[in-house]
Amino acid sequence: MTTPPAETDIARAFKDAGFWALVAFGLFLPLIGFRTVQDIHNEVTLETRWPLLFGFVAIIAAGRLLHNLVIAPWRERRGQRLAVPTAAGVQRRRSLFAGAFAPCAIGFVLAYPAIAIWLAGAGGAAKWLDNFGIQILIYVMLGFGLNIVVGLAGLLDLGYVAFYAVGAYSYALLAQNFGLSFFMLLPLAGILAAFWGLMLGFPVLRLRGDYLAIVTLAFGEIIRLVLINWVPVTNGYAGITSVPRPTFFGIPFNASDEGFAAVFGLEFSPIYRLVFLYYIILGLALLTSFVTVRLRRLPVGRAWEALREDEIACRSLGINTTNTKLTAFAIGAGFGGFAGAFFAARQGFISPESFTFMESATVLAIVVLGGMGSQVGVAIAAVAMIGGTEALRELDVLKQVFGSDFDPTQYRMLLFGLAMVLIMVVRPRGLISTRQASVHLLERKTISGTLVREGHG
Amino acid sequence: MNGLLQVEHLTMRFGGLLAVNDLSFTANRGDITALIGPNGAGKTTVFNCITGFYKPSEGRIALAHGAPQVWDDLEVLTRRDARSLVRPDGTLFLLERMPDYLVAQRAKVARTFQNIRLFSGMSVLENLLVAQHNPLMVASGYTALGIFGIGNYGRAERAAIAEARRWLDLTGLTDRADDPAGDLPYGAQRRLEIARAMCTDPVLLCLDEPAAGLNPRESADLSDLILRIRTDHKVSVLLIEHDMSVVMNISDHVVVLDYGVKIADGPPGAVRDDPKVIAAYLGVEDKEVGKVEAEVGL
Numbered sequence: 001m002t003t004p005p006a007e008t009d010i011a012r013a014f015k016d017a018g019f020w021a022l023v024a025f026g027l028f029l030p031l032i033g034f035r036t037v038q039d040i041h042n043e044v045t046l047e048t049r050w051p052l053l054f055g056f057v058a059i060i061a062a063g064r065l066l067h068n069l070v071i072a073p074w075r076e077r078r079g080q081r082l083a084v085p086t087a088a089g090v091q092r093r094r095s096l097f098a099g100a101f102a103p104c105a106i107g108f109v110l111a112y113p114a115i116a117i118w119l120a121g122a123g124g125a126a127k128w129l130d131n132f133g134i135q136i137l138i139y140v141m142l143g144f145g146l147n148i149v150v151g152l153a154g155l156l157d158l159g160y161v162a163f164y165a166v167g168a169y170s171y172a173l174l175a176q177n178f179g180l181s182f183f184m185l186l187p188l189a190g191i192l193a194a195f196w197g198l199m200l201g202f203p204v205l206r207l208r209g210d211y212l213a214i215v216t217l218a219f220g221e222i223i224r225l226v227l228i229n230w231v232p233v234t235n236g237y238a239g240i241t242s243v244p245r246p247t248f249f250g251i252p253f254n255a256s257d258e259g260f261a262a263v264f265g266l267e268f269s270p271i272y273r274l275v276f277l278y279y280i281i282l283g284l285a286l287l288t289s290f291v292t293v294r295l296r297r298l299p300v301g302r303a304w305e306a307l308r309e310d311e312i313a314c315r316s317l318g319i320n321t322t323n324t325k326l327t328a329f330a331i332g333a334g335f336g337g338f339a340g341a342f343f344a345a346r347q348g349f350i351s352p353e354s355f356t357f358m359e360s361a362t363v364l365a366i367v368v369l370g371g372m373g374s375q376v377g378v379a380i381a382a383v384a385m386i387g388g389t390e391a392l393r394e395l396d397v398l399k400q401v402f403g404s405d406f407d408p409t410q411y412r413m414l415l416f417g418l419a420m421v422l423i424m425v426v427r428p429r430g431l432i433s434t435r436q437a438s439v440h441l442l443e444r445k446t447i448s449g450t451l452v453r454e455g456h457g
Numbered sequence: 458m459n460g461l462l463q464v465e466h467l468t469m470r471f472g473g474l475l476a477v478n479d480l481s482f483t484a485n486r487g488d489i490t491a492l493i494g495p496n497g498a499g500k501t502t503v504f505n506c507i508t509g510f511y512k513p514s515e516g517r518i519a520l521a522h523g524a525p526q527v528w529d530d531l532e533v534l535t536r537r538d539a540r541s542l543v544r545p546d547g548t549l550f551l552l553e554r555m556p557d558y559l560v561a562q563r564a565k566v567a568r569t570f571q572n573i574r575l576f577s578g579m580s581v582l583e584n585l586l587v588a589q590h591n592p593l594m595v596a597s598g599y600t601a602l603g604i605f606g607i608g609n610y611g612r613a614e615r616a617a618i619a620e621a622r623r624w625l626d627l628t629g630l631t632d633r634a635d636d637p638a639g640d641l642p643y644g645a646q647r648r649l650e651i652a653r654a655m656c657t658d659p660v661l662l663c664l665d666e667p668a669a670g671l672n673p674r675e676s677a678d679l680s681d682l683i684l685r686i687r688t689d690h691k692v693s694v695l696l697i698e699h700d701m702s703v704v705m706n707i708s709d710h711v712v713v714l715d716y717g718v719k720i721a722d723g724p725p726g727a728v729r730d731d732p733k734v735i736a737a738y739l740g741v742e743d744k745e746v747g748k749v750e751a752e753v754g755l
Contacts, residue, residue, distance in 0.1 A: 291604065298610070299586075299593040300600045302579075306587040309576035316508065316570070317588045317657055318562030327600070437580040439614075441622065441634040445580070451639040452578030 013068035021061035028056050052402055102376055109137075109282060113275045122271045129274040131393075134346060136386045137281040138339055143366040143378040144288040145335030150364065151373035152292075152301065153328035154308025154455015156213045159200070159220025160363055163193040163333035165227060165355035167340025169234060172243040172350055182246035186341050193337020194330040196223075201329035205322055220360055227352040239351025246345045248276060277346050284342060288335045289375050295331070296438045304328050305373075305438075308455030362386075369423055371430025372454065380431055388419070459525055461486040461693050462507070462661060467516035469502050469717075476502040478717040480516075484661070484710070489687055489694040491704045491725075494714035495737055500697045501571060503714070504663055507695070508568045509557035516553065520564050522660060523547020562591050567659035569650045571666050571697075577639025581630055581649060584638050585621035586614075588656035593617055624652040628682065644675045648682070655686065661693050662686060668700040676700055680707050705729065713737065 033053040036044050112133055116125040142164060149157045170189040174180055180188075200219050204212055227234045234240070245253065253260045253273035260276075261268040295301040303324045306314050314321050344350045366385055370377030392415070395408040427433060433449030462484040469477040477499040484490040492500050505511040507518055517535065521527045524546035534542040534549050541550045541563065550564040560566050576584050586593070596613030597603030603610040625631040628648040633641060638649060647667055654662055664683070668676045680703050686692050698704050704711065704725065711728040713721040715737040721728045728734055 294604055295600070298597050298600055298603045299590050300597075302583060302587050303590055305579060305583075306576050309578055310574050312510070313570070313574040313576065314587070315510075315557045316561055316568050316574075317590060317653070318558050319587070319590050320558050320562075435578060437583055437635060439582060439586060439618070440580070441582050441618065441625075442632070443635055445635045447578055447580065447637040451637045 010069070013065060016068055017061045017064040020064045021057050024057045024060040025053070028053055032056060052406075055402065105376075105379065106286070113278055117271065122269050126271055126274055129271070129278050131390045132387055133278045134274070134281055135390065136383055137278070137285050138343060138346075139363065139366060139386045140379050140382040141281065141285040141288055141339045141342075142336060142363045143370065143382050144285065144292060144375065145332050145339065146363050146367050147332075147370075147373065147375070147378050148292060148295070148304070148335070149328050149332035150367050151378075152296070152308065153304040153325065154453065155325060155328060156209070156216070156455075157329075157332070158213050158217035158357075158360055158364065159223075160216075160332070160336055161355045161357070161359040162200070162220040162223035163197060163336030164340040164343065164359065165223050165352075166193045166196050166333075167337030168344040168350050168354070169227065169240070169340075170337065171341035172240045172344045173233070175244045175345075176240065176242075179244075181250075182244070182341075182345050186338060189341035190334040190337040193340065194334035197330040197333025197336075198326055200333070201326040205325055217357070217360075220355075220357060224352050224355050227355070234352075237351060237353075239349060239353070240344075241349050243344050243348050243350065245273070245348060246277070246280065277342075281342055281346075284338055288338070292375065300324070300327055302438060309453050365420065369420065369430055371427075371432035371434075371449070373435055373452070374430065374432035377430055377432030384419070385416070388415070459486050460484070460528065461488075461521060462695070463517075463519045463528075463531075464503070464507070465517045465519075467503065467506060467518065468514050469499070469506055469511060470514045476717050477506070477513075477714075480714070480717070480719050482712045482719065482722055484693060484695055486693055487687065487691065488709040489683065489696060489707050491696045491698060491708035491711045492714065493698065493701075493704055493711060494720075497716075498714040498737075499717040500714055501665060502717075504568065504665055504695075504697060507552060507560075508566055508663060509552060509555050509560035513553050518552040520550045520552055520566065520661065521547060522550075522565070561657060561659075565658065565660045566663060567654035567657045567661070568663040569647075569654050569665055569667060571669065573643075573646050573650055575638040575646055575650060575653070578637060580635050581625070581638050581641070582618070582621055582634045584649060584653050585624060585656045586617055588653045589617045589620065589658075592658075621652075621656060624655055627685070628652045644671055647671065647679070651682065651686075655690070655692070659692055661695060663695045663697075665697045666699060667696070668698055668703045671700075673702075676703055679703065683707055 033049060035047045035049055037047050039045050113125070113129055116128040116133070119125075120128055142160070145163075146157065146160045149155050149160070167189040170192045171182070171185045174185050174188065175182070200216065204215050207215055228236055230236075247253070248260055251260050251263050252258065253270075253276065255268045256262065259268065260266075260272050266272070292301075296305070303314065303319050304327075306317075306319065307321060307324055307328075311321055314324070343354070347354075362385065366381045367378055369385070370379070370381035389409075389412050392408045392412055398408050399406050423431065429449035429452075434446040435449065435452050436446055437444070460483045464483070465481045467477055467480040468475070480499075480503065482490075492503060494500055502511065506513045506516075519528075519531055519534075523544070527542075527544055527547040527549045530542050530544065530549055534551060539551075540554045540559070541548055552560055552564060552566070555564065561568075576587060579587070593610075593613055594600075596608065597610040598608050602608040622631070622634075625634055628645075628651065630641075630645060630649060630652065633645065638646065641649060647670075651662075651664065651667060654664075667683070668679055671679060683694055683696070683703075684707055687694055696704070696708060708725055711721070711723065711725050712719060713728055713731070713734050715733075720733045720737055721731045723731075
């Protein structure tokens with residue numbers, strides 16, 4: 001007589017799935033079920049989308065059923081298996097994986113343009129290099145920069161996009177008005193952004209937590225509003241057009257006789273410029289990562305982390321917390337400035353529209369999802385968040401399921417939120433929640449994220 | 458005089474509350490000076506004033522490095538608008554004029570906290586390296602050289618690790634060196650906080666209730682550690698403690714506070730028998746209340 005309990009399990013699973021289907025129906029009815037459209041008389045009419053709505057409800061019911069019948073029993077069995085004391089072996093295998101991950105990932109991103117061109121051809125690779133490669137790497141770099149301020153020093157900065165904007169406008173204006181080259185202006189943009197990092201740092205030194213967050217948020221908005229309203233310099237909403245593109249040691253990437261393709265005897269293709277840009281931003285991101293790793297081993301980096309853990313204890317040990325906070329703001333802002341200068345050079349056009357709070361929030365989400373202070377985590381989170389939204393554009397197959405007017409990118413924010421809630425439920429301290437000590441005496445150990453404080457001032 | 462720290466007429470008010478009232482005492486070089494008193498007597502407030510975390514409402518807190526003759530210039534320094542006075546044979550500091558981090562960095566006063574304040578997410582060794590921040594910062598060329606690997610930062614860091622190792626051995630924490638500080642048991646955290654304070658290379662170590670929450674065996678070990686810090690490392694100690702077995706065994710000089718006022722000052726034996734101290738700790742019989750209050754000046 002073993003069948004009856006199994007039957008009740010199945011019955012319970014169906015009941016549970018039905019309940020969640022009902023919840024989903026209630027939730028999605030106003031969100032998806034109804035839609036307002038303007039008809040030819042310019043009148044707003046209500047349109048219903050029952051097939052789409054029931055499609056969603058069915059997906060949720062099926063997913064819940066799958067969870068109840070397959071995943072939950074599997075996790076239970078796995079939990080029992082893991083309880084058997086083989087922890088040491090598991091630990092070693094995982095740390096070997098963790099040790100090999102970063103070199104493999106760097107090898108992959110170095111070879112990525114070649115792989116993309118080989119798989120998609122010179123014409124098709126442009127999208128893969130630009131939308132996926134360069135776009136993701138910009139956010140990886142921004143994530144690394146903000147990681148110094150939020151992850152290491154524990155200062156919650158909601159206005160990071162301001163430094164990105166300062167870097168972008170510095171490059172655009174100086175390149176246009178003084179004709180300086182990209183590689184000369186790159187450090188200059190970084191220095192100017194770092195200077196603005198100090199400008200932000202001074203007034204917020206005494207603030208903590210929520211108050212610090214609000215002032216940094218306001219700072220980001222102030223910079224954006226200045227860019228909008230200081231029309232003689234920034235050209236306001238219209239933005240700055242035809243920002244000079246970076247050149248390959250003075251050789252431009254165009255179809256002219258002096259262009260890159262002509263000089264090297266190649267057939268002209270826009271792909272060369274993209275490969276070049278890809279390697280610039282890859283170099284910048286690797287530089288940021290390398291500098292951060294080195295800084296963590298220097299006294300200033302340890303002081304940042306100590307500041308995140310306990311500011312009063314820092315002061316009792318003779319650490320000047322004012323300077324320590326300011327260097328964190330300045331160095332984090334400097335990397336944001338580098339990324340901004342690159343962004344302006346890559347787009348060729350910038351306007352205040354590119355520097356809204358949404359950008360700050362995205363970068364902060366990348367840092368938080370990645371696990372504060374973790375470089376690998378930030379990189380993975382950037383790939384997932386930015387690559388994920390870009391990947392939605394590629395899901396044209398869904399049109400065959402949901403109808404031709406279905407646009408997956410419209411669901412970006414919905415999926416974004418869902419993914420964030422999911423990760424925060426499963427891994428509340430981010431994807432990589434352990435901290436690696438910067439120095440060791442006897443053996444290298446990881447520190448559990450539950451002991452690491454979050455700081456915020 | 459062989460004074461190291463001289464507190465004069467220290468008064469601290471928080472709004473209408475008078476936490477410390479006209480307190481004067483001297484802590485001598487090489488001594489263990491204990492500051493005791495019932496709960497709420499203002500001991501930690503005195504500590505916070507000495508270490509720069511509070512700005513005293515009134516009073517002077519002077520600390521001398523080097524030869525005792527530097528005390529001759531105390532009035533000169535007080536009249537000047539300066540934090541310190543450097544002489545060839547030593548330096549005189551006015552701690553009430555210095556921000557907290559400079560008290561630790563320049564005047565070399567280290568402290569621990571009543572409620573332990575370790576960097577719990579950092580390893581034990583990292584805690585001890587953060588304490589050596591200032592010399593390491595100089596060795597790394599204020600980061601500008603260290604980031605490029607120029608200069609002798611590597612050697613300085615190895616020396617700092619060796620210094621940390623010495624304190625780990627002394628406090629019996631060597632095999633926990635790579636564990637997070639927050640994972641240590643309570644007694645070990647107390648010892649680590651003392652080791653961290655000692656890694657700042659202080660002349661005066663201020664311990665705020667180091668024996669709180671320790672069992673008798675751990676308290677005895679702690680007493681040994683404090684005596685060794687005084688004898689082997691030539692560091693003077695200022696101690697707040699409620700555990701009288703620790704205070705009476707190791708201190709050379711005891712200052713007793715009650716309601717922010719000094720009620721006794723002297724060697725432990727004398728203080729133990731002082732009727733005012735007994736009254737403050739144990740109270741007095743009903744018929745004697747009026748007499749004692751008149752004596753204490755209430």
